[in-house]
Amino acid sequence: xxxxxxxxxILGVSRDVDGxxxxxxxxxxxxxxxxxxxxxDKKAEDKFKEASEAYSVLSDDEKRKIYDQFGxxxxxxxxxxxxxxxxxxxxxxxxxxxxxxGFRTGRGSRSSAQRGNxxxxxxxxxxxxxxxxxxTEIDIEKYESCPxxxxxxAKPGTYAETCAQCRGTGQFVRxxxxxxxxxxxxxxxxxGQVIKEPCxxxxxxxxxxxxxxxxxxxxAGVDNGSKLRMTGEGESGVKGGPPGDLYVFIxxxxxxxxxxxxxxxxxxxxxxxxxxxxxxxxxVPTLTGEETLKIPKGxxxxxxxxxxxxxxxxxxxxxRGDQIVQVDLKTPKHMSKKQEDLLKEFxxxxxxxxxxxxxxxxxxxxxxxxx
Numbered sequence: 001x002x003x004x005x006x007x008x009x010i011l012g013v014s015r016d017v018d019g020x021x022x023x024x025x026x027x028x029x030x031x032x033x034x035x036x037x038x039x040x041d042k043k044a045e046d047k048f049k050e051a052s053e054a055y056s057v058l059s060d061d062e063k064r065k066i067y068d069q070f071g072x073x074x075x076x077x078x079x080x081x082x083x084x085x086x087x088x089x090x091x092x093x094x095x096x097x098x099x100x101x102g103f104r105t106g107r108g109s110r111s112s113a114q115r116g117n118x119x120x121x122x123x124x125x126x127x128x129x130x131x132x133x134x135x136t137e138i139d140i141e142k143y144e145s146c147p148x149x150x151x152x153x154a155k156p157g158t159y160a161e162t163c164a165q166c167r168g169t170g171q172f173v174r175x176x177x178x179x180x181x182x183x184x185x186x187x188x189x190x191x192g193q194v195i196k197e198p199c200x201x202x203x204x205x206x207x208x209x210x211x212x213x214x215x216x217x218x219x220a221g222v223d224n225g226s227k228l229r230m231t232g233e234g235e236s237g238v239k240g241g242p243p244g245d246l247y248v249f250i251x252x253x254x255x256x257x258x259x260x261x262x263x264x265x266x267x268x269x270x271x272x273x274x275x276x277x278x279x280x281x282x283x284v285p286t287l288t289g290e291e292t293l294k295i296p297k298g299x300x301x302x303x304x305x306x307x308x309x310x311x312x313x314x315x316x317x318x319x320r321g322d323q324i325v326q327v328d329l330k331t332p333k334h335m336s337k338k339q340e341d342l343l344k345e346f347x348x349x350x351x352x353x354x355x356x357x358x359x360x361x362x363x364x365x366x367x368x369x370x371x
Contacts, residue, residue, distance in 0.1 A: 004072050005050065007053075007054035007057055007058055007067065008054075008058070010029075010050055010051055010054040011025050011026055011029060011051060011054050011055065011058070012025060012029070013025050015068070017058075019059065022055070022058055022059060023055075023059065026051060026052075026054075026055040026059075029047075029051040030048060030051055030052065030055075033045070033047040033048040033051065034048055035048060057075065063075060113237060113238065113239045113240045113241035113242075114237055114238040114239060114241040115237050115241045115242050115243075115244060116143070116234050116235035116236045116237040116238070116241065116242065116243040116244035117143075117234055117235045117244045118234045118235075118244040118245050118246070118247060119140060119142055119233070119234045119235065119244065119245075119246045119247070120246075120247050120248075120249065121138055121140060121246060121247070121248045121249070122248075122249050122251060123136075123138060123216075123248055123249070123250055123251065124250075124251040124252070124253060125218065125222075125250065125251070125252060125253070126252075126253050126255075127252060127253060127254065127255035127258060127260075128255075128287070129218070130218075130221075130222050130223065130224075130250070130252045130312075131220065131221070131265075131287055131312045131313070132220050132287075132313075133217070133218050133219050133220035133221070133222075134217075134218050135215070135216070135217050135218070136215075136216050136218070137213045137214065137215055137216065138213070138214050138216055138248070139211060139212070139213055139214075140211070140212055140214055140233075140246065141209055141210070141211050141212075142209070142210065142212065142234065142235045142236075143207040143208070143209055143210075143235040143236060144207060144208065144210045144212075144235070144236045145206065145207055145236045146199055146201055146202035146205075146206055146207055146208050147201075147208075148199050148200070148201040148202065149199035149201070149202060149206070151206050151207070151236075151238075151239075151240075152199070152206065153195050153198060153199055153202065153204040153205065153206040154195050154197060154198065154199060154204070155197040155198060155199050155200065156199070158196070158197045160191075160193035160194065160195045161193060161194055161195075161196060162192065162193060162194075163185060163187050163188035163191070163192055163193060163194050164187070164194075165185055165186070165187035165188070166185035166187065166188060166192065168192040168193070169185070169192060170184065170185055170188060170190040170191060170192040171183065171184065171185055171190070172184065172185040172186060172187075206238060206239075207235075207236060207238070214230065214233055214246065216228070216230070216248060218250070219315060220312075220313040221263070221312055221313040221314055221315045222250050222252070222315070223250070223252060223260070224250065224251055224252040225249070225250065225251075226249075226250040227247055227248070227249050227250070228247070228248040228250065229245055229246070229247055229248075230245060230246035230247075230248065231245050232245065233245065233246035234246050257285060258287070260312065261324075262321065263311050263312045263313070263314050263319075263320065263321030264311045264312070264321040264322050264323070264324055265287065265310070265311050265312060265321070265322075265323050265324070266323075266324045266326065267284070267285070267323065267324075267325055267326070268325075268326045268327075268328050269282065269284055269293075269325055269326070269327065269328065270328050270329070270330040271295065271299065271327055271328070271329055271330065272329075272330055272332070273329060273330075273331065273332075275295060275299075276295070276298070276299040276300070276327070276329055277297065277298065277299075278297060279294075279295050279296050279297035279298070279299065280294075280295055281293065281294055281295065282295060284307070284323075284325055286307065286310045286323055287310065287311075287312070287323075288310070291307055291310065291323075293305060293307065293325060295327075299327055300327070300329075301327065301328065301329045302326065302327065302328075303326075303327045304324055304325060304326045304327065305324075305325045305327075306322050306323070306324055306325070307322060307323040307324075307325065308322050309322065310322060310323035311323055
């Protein structure tokens, strides 16, 4: 009869426990009895090993089926339930220990390919350039793969050698009794390789800083705060990783005449008292030239008119917005004697007209009151 405790009892779970609950329970037990949290505690160490052995069997569908049917005896010779060392425990449950205890446990954790960093560039353009688009070049500085060593970091004609301390695994093993902890190898910093003769240009860093001109096509309709993405124009990757991207943030200078509201442009034109009163036609500047605008008689201050299709192109639909023309009445500051006389005559006629209107209203009101 085996003296081993029941695996379900060790983890405190029922025999019909599912995989997620089993893993969750094991994490709690492993965290409680982990030797790092219980130094020099042989009982905690034994419980930790016991829980790890139980989980290694119950988390494996085939082993669990055999254990449920035949118990511990059925697992003999299968490599399961054998009470292996801590090195075996760490190899089996690397994801659990990395999540809970903050160190890597798998073998050979040398660094893999890494994507290059993204870059940002702030570009300020004129109002008209934003409205119609433009092509330009910008100067950037970034890391690129060293051309001398082709990104290896080693002097041409030489190669990186396997690290003697970790034998290429990228890890350093520290043993305390039955307990082993794996950490990043200090000799190669987890790379698994050591460069004894660094590249003279990049000094073993695999990349160098370069200045580069990037051609940039700005689409018509960009606005202040627009962001353009240049795929692959960021810094180069490491160990064969892909390059990052370049993000260009657009700033638009204000225009002396036009203002923008989404795809519409707004402008203000001055009209004289006579133009507003009599109406007529005026020439209005637009983004593409001048357009004739008809002003109706009796136009008032702050009235607005719309020139269809004279706005800014939409980035999404490629259609253009409108131009909105707002009216500002201009009062003359200096007038000739004749102009003053004419205005006085107009004022007199206008006053008589208003007086007659008031009298009619007054008479009408008095007549109604008399009735």
